[in-house]
Amino acid sequence: MKKLLPVLFVFAFAMNSHAQAGKISAENLTKLKDYEDTLALCAFLVVNDSLPDERFGTCKKLITTLVQALKTENSFNYKFDRLKSVSIQYPQDSTFRIFTWQLYVDVDDYRYYGAIQMNSEKLQLFPLIDRSSEVESEEYDLLTPEKWYGSVYYNLKEFKTGEGSKYLLFGFDGFSFFNKRKIVDVLSFKQGKPVFGAPVFVQEDSLGNQTIRNRLVKEFSAEASFKLNYDETWGLIIFDHLMTMAGGYGQGPTQVPDGTYEGYKLENGRWNWVEKFWTQTMDEAPRPEPVLDSRNGQDIMGKEKRKKKNG
Numbered sequence: 001m002k003k004l005l006p007v008l009f010v011f012a013f014a015m016n017s018h019a020q021a022g023k024i025s026a027e028n029l030t031k032l033k034d035y036e037d038t039l040a041l042c043a044f045l046v047v048n049d050s051l052p053d054e055r056f057g058t059c060k061k062l063i064t065t066l067v068q069a070l071k072t073e074n075s076f077n078y079k080f081d082r083l084k085s086v087s088i089q090y091p092q093d094s095t096f097r098i099f100t101w102q103l104y105v106d107v108d109d110y111r112y113y114g115a116i117q118m119n120s121e122k123l124q125l126f127p128l129i130d131r132s133s134e135v136e137s138e139e140y141d142l143l144t145p146e147k148w149y150g151s152v153y154y155n156l157k158e159f160k161t162g163e164g165s166k167y168l169l170f171g172f173d174g175f176s177f178f179n180k181r182k183i184v185d186v187l188s189f190k191q192g193k194p195v196f197g198a199p200v201f202v203q204e205d206s207l208g209n210q211t212i213r214n215r216l217v218k219e220f221s222a223e224a225s226f227k228l229n230y231d232e233t234w235g236l237i238i239f240d241h242l243m244t245m246a247g248g249y250g251q252g253p254t255q256v257p258d259g260t261y262e263g264y265k266l267e268n269g270r271w272n273w274v275e276k277f278w279t280q281t282m283d284e285a286p287r288p289e290p291v292l293d294s295r296n297g298q299d300i301m302g303k304e305k306r307k308k309k310n311g
Contacts, residue, residue: 022074022077023074023077024072024073024074024075024077024078025073025074028072028073028074028075029078031072032069032072032075032078035065035066035068035069035072036069036078036080036082036083037082038061038065039062039065039066039069039080039082039083039086040082040083040084042058042059042061042062042065043062043083043084043085043086043101044084044085045058046058046059046062046085046101046103047085047102047104052105052106055103055104055105056103056105059103059113062086062101062113063113066099066115067125070115070117070123070125071123075117075123076097076117076119085101086099086100086101087099087100087101087152087153087154089153089154089155089156089169090156091156091158091165091167092158093158093165094119095118095119096116096117096118096119097116097117097119098114098115098116098117098128098153098156098169098187099114099115099116099117100112100113100114100128100150100151100152100153100171101113101114101152102152102174104174107176107177108176108177110173110174110175111130111150112128112130112132112148112150112151112152112173113128113130113150114127114128114130114148114150114153115127115128116128116145116194124192126145126193126194127145128145128148128150129145129146129147129148130148130149130150131143131146131147131148131149131150132148132149132150132173134147135147135149138215138217139213139214139215139216139217140197140213140214141197141214142195142196142197142198142214143195143196143197144193144194144195144196145193145194145196148196149173149183149185149196149215150173151171151172151173151181151183151185152171152172152173153169153170153171154170154171154172154229155168155169155170155229155230156168156169156170157170157230159266159269160269161198161200161269161270162269163188163269164188165188166186166187166188166198166200167186167187167188168184168185168186168230168237169183169184169185169186169187169196170182170183170184170228170229170230171183171184171185175219176222177222178221178222178247178248178250178251178252178254179219179220179221179222179254179255180219180220180221180222180226181217181218181219181220182217182218182220182226182228182239183215183216183217183218184201184215184216184228184237185197185215186198186200186214186215196215197214197215198214199212199213199214200212200214200269200270200271201213201214201215201216201264201270201271201273202270202271202272202273203273204272204273216228216237216264218239218242218255219255220240220242220254220255220256220257221247221251221254221255221256223248223256224255224256224257225257226239226240226242226257227239227240227257227261228240234263234277235265235266236263236264236265236274236277237263237264237265237271238261238262238263238277239261239262239263240257240258240260240261240262241257241258241260241261241262241276242255242256242257242258243255243256243257243258260276260277261276261277262274262275262276262277263277
């Protein structure tokens, strides 16, 4: 499982740096492009270098270089499009952006890094320190940037509540060799500081008993394809329903999709559980009549059969 990374996050040194929101000057644009060259190479090596020590050292270089880049005036307006293995997610209101990436250390050891940069005149940068191995109750604990459930975020969705805007963070956690996790966390800001988790996921059973979670954590077999995302068309969080089955050698019981879907629907600032989604079923195959029945003289494509010639 994941372990605590004993690295000092130099993000903290950028907290009091200054930047004016606006257009990037030609000089700073050149500087940011140079930083991006280094960052792109580091991001590639963190994922692809074959030696653990090299990945670890490159990850530290990525951190320090990113901090220096974000200290540049108006850096929020620079997109860093070449950082292919670093996820950069923006909300629709562009009030902040969040950087996340993964370091593979060894089997069962994945570590995550990230930072939130606010869109403000004075640079506000919150380092995210992965302490997921210390989180006792993943779906119920409220967390902070200093104690973050680490993952790579692949989507971000803003939603409104009576307390103001909150943001769904959809993340992937490599977790272990046999099992992976996907997460829906909730980001909000209280007195200007990020908070992870909020009691907005409501699940009610057939007796009316409610379970309220601060985040969703779904664990599934590494061999399975598991969907978990927000669907704009349906306006729902949709994910595969999981069933328990025997795993392979050394794995033990694991969770795999069973072909049905669950979801959560936003109602009055909370996400209410939808037990089944796309539930329409048919008793028979969707065809007007069995193939070839009542089709004398026709082949399987419905064409007239050719008569065989004698002799």
